[in-house]
Amino acid sequence: MHFAVxxxxxxxxxxxxxxxxxQGQSAATYDTTTVDGQKxxxxxxSTAGIAHPTHGPDVxxxxxxxxxxxxxxFVDKGQTLRxxxxxxxxxxxxxxxxxxxxxxxxxxxxFAEGTAEKPIIFTSIKxxxxxxxxxxxxxxxxxxxxIILGRAPINTAAGLxxxxxxxxxxxxxxxxxDDPSDSSGVLRYVSIxxxxxxxxxxxxxxxxxxxxxxxxxxxxxxxxFNNKDDxxxxxxxxxxxxxxxxxxxxxxxxxxDQGYQGRGQFWLAIQNxxxxxxxxxxxxxxxxYGGEDSKPYSAPQLYNMTYVGSxxxxxxxxxxxxxxxxxxxxHNSMFVDFPQKLVRIEDVSGTETGDSRARFEDGTLQLExxxxxQIAGSFVTGKGVxxxxxxxxxxxxxxxxxxxxxxxxTLTGQVPLQTLSRSSRGFLRALDPRPTQEALVVSGVxxxxxxxxEAVDYIGAFGEQENxxxxxxxxxxxxxEYPGLGLIDGGSxxxxxxxxxxx
Numbered sequence: 001m002h003f004a005v006x007x008x009x010x011x012x013x014x015x016x017x018x019x020x021x022x023q024g025q026s027a028a029t030y031d032t033t034t035v036d037g038q039k040x041x042x043x044x045x046s047t048a049g050i051a052h053p054t055h056g057p058d059v060x061x062x063x064x065x066x067x068x069x070x071x072x073x074f075v076d077k078g079q080t081l082r083x084x085x086x087x088x089x090x091x092x093x094x095x096x097x098x099x100x101x102x103x104x105x106x107x108x109x110x111f112a113e114g115t116a117e118k119p120i121i122f123t124s125i126k127x128x129x130x131x132x133x134x135x136x137x138x139x140x141x142x143x144x145x146x147i148i149l150g151r152a153p154i155n156t157a158a159g160l161x162x163x164x165x166x167x168x169x170x171x172x173x174x175x176x177x178d179d180p181s182d183s184s185g186v187l188r189y190v191s192i193x194x195x196x197x198x199x200x201x202x203x204x205x206x207x208x209x210x211x212x213x214x215x216x217x218x219x220x221x222x223x224x225f226n227n228k229d230d231x232x233x234x235x236x237x238x239x240x241x242x243x244x245x246x247x248x249x250x251x252x253x254x255x256x257d258q259g260y261q262g263r264g265q266f267w268l269a270i271q272n273x274x275x276x277x278x279x280x281x282x283x284x285x286x287x288x289y290g291g292e293d294s295k296p297y298s299a300p301q302l303y304n305m306t307y308v309g310s311x312x313x314x315x316x317x318x319x320x321x322x323x324x325x326x327x328x329x330x331h332n333s334m335f336v337d338f339p340q341k342l343v344r345i346e347d348v349s350g351t352e353t354g355d356s357r358a359r360f361e362d363g364t365l366q367l368e369x370x371x372x373x374q375i376a377g378s379f380v381t382g383k384g385v386x387x388x389x390x391x392x393x394x395x396x397x398x399x400x401x402x403x404x405x406x407x408x409x410t411l412t413g414q415v416p417l418q419t420l421s422r423s424s425r426g427f428l429r430a431l432d433p434r435p436t437q438e439a440l441v442v443s444g445v446x447x448x449x450x451x452x453x454e455a456v457d458y459i460g461a462f463g464e465q466e467n468x469x470x471x472x473x474x475x476x477x478x479x480x481e482y483p484g485l486g487l488i489d490g491g492s493x494x495x496x497x498x499x500x501x502x503x
Contacts, residue, residue, distance in 0.1 A: 027053035033068075035090070036128065040066040047169075049076030049108070063087040063118070068125060069100040069143070074172050077107030085189070086118035086481055090125040091143025095198045099165075101144025101205055104184055105172040106151050106212075114189030116221075117480040119472040122146055123193040129482040135194070140250060141228035145195035145205040150184045151177030152214035154236025155259030155297075157290035161235070163211045165199030175211030180238040180261070182214025189221045191474050196228025196250065204229035207249070213239040215262065223473045224249065230281075231269070234260040234300075240452050241267070243461075243468055247475045248272040252281040253307070256326070259284065259296045263452050266461040268433060268469060269307040270488075271338075273426050276316035279307040279335070284325030285354070292354030297327040299364065303448045305330065306433050306461040308417075309338030312376055313426030318344050318392055319375070320367075327359040329366035331446045334439060334460035336373040336415045343367065344392035345401060357397065360404075368408040369445040371438075371459045374415045387411060410442045416459075431488045433469070434462045 028046035030053070032039070041061075043050070050073065052059045057079040061067045063086040070092050075081045081104070083089070091100035102122070104110045114120040121129065124142025128134040135142075149163060154176040166173040192207045199205060207224030208231070215238040223245040224231040231246030236258035244267045246253035253269035269279040285294035310316030319338045320330075323346040335342060345365070346355040359365040375390055387406035391398045405411075416439040419432035439459040447455060456463065469488055470476040478484025 027051045035066050035068065035125070038066050039064065040068055042068040042070050043073050045071035045073060049074045049079050049105075050081055051076075051079060058082070060084065061087050061089065066090060068092060069102060072099065072101050072103055072144070072166065074169075075102070075104040075108035075110055076172065077105055079108050080185075081108070081110045083110070083112040083120050085114045085120065087120050088129065089120070089122045090127065091122070091195070092125050093142060095141070096200070099144050099197050099199050099205070102146050103166060103172065104148040106149050106175060106177070109183065109185035110148065110187070111185045112187050112190050114472070116189060116472045119189045119191050119479045121191050121193065121482070122195075124195075127194060132483055132485055139194055140226050141197045141204070142194040144197050144199070145207050145209065145227065146192055147205065147209040147211070148184050148213050148217070149173070149175035149211045150213035150217065150237060150239070151179045151182040152212045152237040152239070153178060153180060153259065153261075153296070154212050155285055155290060155294040157294070161211070161258070161289060163209065163235070165203035165205060176236060177212060180214055181216045183216030184213050186218040187220075187222050188218060189472055191223045191225065191472070192227075193225045193474060194227075195224075206230040206233040206255070207246070208232050209235070210237055210239055211235040213237040215239055221472065223247065223469075223475070225474045230255040233257070234262065236260055238262050240264065244268070245469050245473050245475065246270070250275045251277045253279045256280070256282040256298050256300060256328070258286060258298070259294065260298045260300055261296060262300050263450065264300060264302045265304050265448070265453055266468070267302070267305045268461050269305070270428070270431065270475065271308065271310040271314070271316045273310045273314040273316075273428065276310045276314065278317050278321045279309065279319045281321045282326040282328060283323050284327065284356070286324070287354070292324040297325045297359065297364070300328040301448070302328060302330050303332045303453055304456065304459075304461050305333035307333070307335045308420070308431065308433070309336065311337050311422050311426045311428070312339055312374070313422075314339045316340065318342065320344070322346060322356045322365065324354055324356065325359055326356045327364040329368070331366070331369045331448070332459055333370045334373065334416065334435070335370065335375065336417060337420060339376045341392050342372055342375050342390040342405070343401070347393055347397055360401070367405060369442070370409045371412065371416060371442055372405070372409060373412045408444070412438060414438070428487065432467070433460070433488060434464060434467055435460050440464060
């Protein structure tokens with residue numbers, strides 16, 4: 001869509017000059033069928049959103065059916081979708097106009113509350129959950145993903161925007177607003193698998209997209225596995241998030257844009273040995289929608305992350321790419337096994353503005369109290385591990401960043417995880433993400449502030465005894481109903497060359 005047309009759509013949406021046509025259609029269509037011998041319900045796109053002919057706008061998807069998304073399925077303003085623990089939702093194959101995804105529009109709510117034993121699973125219709133051997137290792141883009149749109153602030157020119165790829169159907173693709181406490185519901189113990197289909201050229205769906213989502217929303221214990229685009233992406237908003245897993249995304253593990261102001265703790269990124277981009281690509285503003293100097297700058301406070309790169313033989317990119325006035329902070333976090341360097345802080349030439357160097361120099365962009373282990377850009381000297389090789393930037397500014405990293409973080413030539421095993425070809429075979437003793441004695445670790453954060457005595461996303469991702473994720477044991485890969489189960493690595501990683 002041309003930019004001028006997009007602005008016109010957003011103008012009408014902002015001033016309430018459009019109403020949803022759901023008023024003209026009383027209910028969506030729910031068709032019962034069977035899929036692989038299981039009872040199933042097929043739901044297609046509708047101007048009535050998810051409204052049920054009997055139950056109205058408050059709908060529950062129960063675990064005794066498989067729920068099939070036949071198209072873009074919207075939870076409209078005033079509607080509530082509840083998803084029981086252990087429920088399976090499958091997206092039909094297709095791209096472009098035939099793509100399937102779940103879209104929670106502004107004013108709609110979702111309560112998808114699984115448990116560690118019975119996670120809620122969103123996956124492709126091609127996925128036979130009874131086995132881990134049914135799909136090719138590189139199967140991605142089998143459906144769309146989960147998109148949640150809220151009314152919290154973003155930093156685009158109009159304060160509203162339309163989410164990429166989703167057509168302007170009754171303005172259900174618009175996000176943003178002026179309510180930082182807005183609630184879109186709850187996602188807890190949810191696994192999103194094999195998504196990322198292409199909606200338009202260069203516009204794939206992320207595993208979980210959060211557009212202008214407010215801090216009244218709960219996002220915790222959510223996994224994105226094998227997505228064709230980013231694992232998670234925030235477009236502005238204020239929502240906080242805990243206990244996230246992004247595994248084997250083709251693009252970035254965690255992407256941040258448009259003035260995101262939330263808080264995060266206990267995130268795990270596992271990069272694919274091939275096709276991976278950054279573990280974190282973080283931007284402030286966008287040139288085409290208000291400019292890279294738009295305020296508020298993206299300034300999330302991120303604690304206790306564990307980001308595992310694609311290995312010394314892998315093709316993954318720099319761990320962190322910080323651009324366009326990103327002004328956030330990483331503390332108490334662990335970055336290990338990246339084949340490229342640790343960080344690039346955008347530094348535009350001349351008198352141009354919009355880079356993140358200015359945010360580094362004013363002290364709002366921070367990387368402090370972290371542990372960097374086995375980064376290809378670093379090297380061991382007689383005095384330990386040198387920081388100069390961790391930084392993409394060169395010249396005097398690159399030296400300043402390297403000195404800052406060395407002074408405010410701990411560097412090691414080892415991987416301070418209990419298990420990180422790869423095959424002879426570099427594919428990940430086994431990962432126990434709990435820290436070694438080295439990650440338990442790091443000094444100068446900043447304590448998080450605020451009631452959202454948990455005060456812990458270790459670096460990274462996991463404690464010495466606790467592996468919170470083991471029981472319910474697909475890269476773990478998968479819950480009690482269906483098997484998982486067992487990749488982060490902490491067991492002994494296999495000796496054959498067959499990799500459990502998505503090659």
